[in-house]
Amino acid sequence: MRIREPFEWPADKARLRRRAIVLEWATIGAMASVILVMGLVMGSSQAMRTAWFEDILGPIPAIAFLIAARLERRPPNENFPLGYYRSMSIAYLVGATATLIVGSALLIENVVTLVSRDRPTIGLVTVFGHDLWMGWLMIAALVYSMLLPVILGHLKMPIAHEIHDKVLIADAAMLKADWMTAAAAIVGVLGIGFGLWWADAAAAAFIAVEIVRDGVKHVWRAMRDLADQMPRTVDRAEPHPAIEAARRGALSVDWVEDVEVELREEGHVITGTVFVEPRPGVDVLNRLDEVKEAVCAADWRLYDPVIALVPGRHRGTR
Amino acid sequence: MTSLFRHILPVITALIVTSSLAACDDFPNDADGTLDRVRGGTVRIGIVAQRPFAWIEDGEPRGVEVQLARQLAAGFGARIEWSATSGSAALEALRHRRLDLVVGGLTDADPWASHVAFTRPYLEYPIVAVGDAPPGDLDGRQVLVGPGTPEAAWVEEAGGIPVTATAAGQPPPLVAGPAWAFNDDRQVVALIHRVSRVFAVPKGENAWLIAVETFLAGRRAEAWQALRRHAS
Numbered sequence: 001m002r003i004r005e006p007f008e009w010p011a012d013k014a015r016l017r018r019r020a021i022v023l024e025w026a027t028i029g030a031m032a033s034v035i036l037v038m039g040l041v042m043g044s045s046q047a048m049r050t051a052w053f054e055d056i057l058g059p060i061p062a063i064a065f066l067i068a069a070r071l072e073r074r075p076p077n078e079n080f081p082l083g084y085y086r087s088m089s090i091a092y093l094v095g096a097t098a099t100l101i102v103g104s105a106l107l108i109e110n111v112v113t114l115v116s117r118d119r120p121t122i123g124l125v126t127v128f129g130h131d132l133w134m135g136w137l138m139i140a141a142l143v144y145s146m147l148l149p150v151i152l153g154h155l156k157m158p159i160a161h162e163i164h165d166k167v168l169i170a171d172a173a174m175l176k177a178d179w180m181t182a183a184a185a186i187v188g189v190l191g192i193g194f195g196l197w198w199a200d201a202a203a204a205a206f207i208a209v210e211i212v213r214d215g216v217k218h219v220w221r222a223m224r225d226l227a228d229q230m231p232r233t234v235d236r237a238e239p240h241p242a243i244e245a246a247r248r249g250a251l252s253v254d255w256v257e258d259v260e261v262e263l264r265e266e267g268h269v270i271t272g273t274v275f276v277e278p279r280p281g282v283d284v285l286n287r288l289d290e291v292k293e294a295v296c297a298a299d300w301r302l303y304d305p306v307i308a309l310v311p312g313r314h315r316g317t318r
Numbered sequence: 319m320t321s322l323f324r325h326i327l328p329v330i331t332a333l334i335v336t337s338s339l340a341a342c343d344d345f346p347n348d349a350d351g352t353l354d355r356v357r358g359g360t361v362r363i364g365i366v367a368q369r370p371f372a373w374i375e376d377g378e379p380r381g382v383e384v385q386l387a388r389q390l391a392a393g394f395g396a397r398i399e400w401s402a403t404s405g406s407a408a409l410e411a412l413r414h415r416r417l418d419l420v421v422g423g424l425t426d427a428d429p430w431a432s433h434v435a436f437t438r439p440y441l442e443y444p445i446v447a448v449g450d451a452p453p454g455d456l457d458g459r460q461v462l463v464g465p466g467t468p469e470a471a472w473v474e475e476a477g478g479i480p481v482t483a484t485a486a487g488q489p490p491p492l493v494a495g496p497a498w499a500f501n502d503d504r505q506v507v508a509l510i511h512r513v514s515r516v517f518a519v520p521k522g523e524n525a526w527l528i529a530v531e532t533f534l535a536g537r538r539a540e541a542w543q544a545l546r547r548h549a550s
Contacts, residue, residue, distance in 0.1 A: 119520075119521040121435035121522055121523065122524055122527075123528055123531050124527075124532065131531075131532065192346065192524060193347060194347055195346070195348050195349045195350075195522075195524070195525075197349040197521075197522040
């Protein structure tokens with residue numbers, strides 16, 4: 001089989017991509033520290049224990065990103081002639097699924113707690129020789145577990161949009177789930193303190209609905225990507241500008257009469273077929289690469305398009 | 319994402335501030351108001367019979383933890399209403415908030431932990447193996463335990479061989495038991511297990527739990543002395 005030329009990242013995007021990798025490592029480190037801190041203070045509280053199990057799933061999108069980022073760099077070879085670019089799309093599905101599982105687990109757990117009318121209790125803990133209500137310690141840990149995801153999410157979002165990275169988006173959804181769960185748990189702990197036994201589970205269930213909705217949205221998007229949906233912007237608001245750019249790029253070649261494109265996403269890159277109707281009397285066979293270069297120059301994500309020649313009157317029936 | 323954060327953060331901050339202000343007297347609170355009811359009123363106490371912690375003799379509750387419970391009630395000016403049932407029925411009653419406190423054979427490893435709220439351990443002590451031997455591990459050594467006791471399992475976990483009777487003509491093996499059960503002149507060969515003794519209150523009663531925990535916090539030495547007296 002023909003082996004593709006590897007995709008070249010533009011210098012500025014490559015820099016952002018490296019920053020994303022650093023941020024994802026930071027995310028794993030931050031989440032590990034949150035898991036540790038929460039593990040130390042969770043005590044016998046069932047609600048904290050649940051939050052903790054969800055924290056353990058938290059780094060999955062970040063891990064999926066790092067693995068995919070590594071695979072994606074491998075040049076196409078005999079075994080994978082089209083390259084490893086799709087690994088990013090697969091990582092997106094993995095990260096989205098993890099978010100969905102976290103949300104569902106949280107929802108089921110807390111609805112069960114509410115239905116069974118289980119009342120959480122928080123007692124005393126000794127800190128440096130002083131007796132302290134453990135709720136305060138839990139709130140401190142929860143505030144800590146809330147700050148890091150907010151900061152990291154803030155740093156990641158612009159990069160995700162710049163390099164069109166959906167795994168980062170899924171990861172941001174997980175970070176959002178993390179801090180929202182923590183916020184709900186703070187409300188819950190305070191509720192317990194006020195003697196409102198249902199407050200903890202109710203707040204968590206409320207937040208869980210939001211996380212499930214996020215999870216479903218991203219799983220659905222990831223599946224549509226893998227089924228080669230028309231490339232769209234990261235927020236899905238509109239068709240990706242690279243489609244129109246590719247068409248215009250091909251049209252800008254002087255011997256091209258008309259153009260139609262058939263594009264799909266493979267992780268970060270957009271690829272596919274560009275159907276070109278040449279003007280009569282041009283030596284198209286020797287000038288075909290001009291179209292390819294023009295298309296690739298039109299948008300940094302456009303990669304290795306196949307240029308197909310079509311006769312004018314048959315266009316549209318192909 | 320950030321806008322939602324901006325909405326939630328002030329709410330949480332406000333909650334933390336208000337509850338900190340309330341922290342002086344009635345925060346945290348009970349879901350069912352147990353502490354308020356106990357103060358100058360009645361406290362309903364159940365017993366899981368286990369000597370020397372709590373048992374009933376001639377219709378009268380006795381034991382180290384029963385004494386502690388009496389002091390606790392006296393501190394709140396509360397009359398004690400002892401439960402008519404004991405054992406797991408008492409814990410079941412506690413779970414359904416028909417009792418305010420259960421004392422007796424409870425440790426923090428008890429499987430009831432998810433249905434009732436345990437206090438912090440008020441006393442921790444080791445289960446030890448004593449005998450005429452230098453300190454060391456139990457590997458392959460016989461340790462005398464009561465039949466059908468958790469000590470047998472703990473001895474086995476520690477590598478020893480639990481036996482329930484000494485064969486005639488054999489040298490006396492090591493003996494396992496709680497540290498308070500042996501006189502100071504007995505040689506401790508090995509620590510087998512740690513036991514953490516707790517009281518139980520209904521779930522959701524935070525203020526009551528804290529009141530019981532605060533009472534128990536200074537009673538470690540007292541409980542130990544009572545157990546030692548009981549053993550000798």
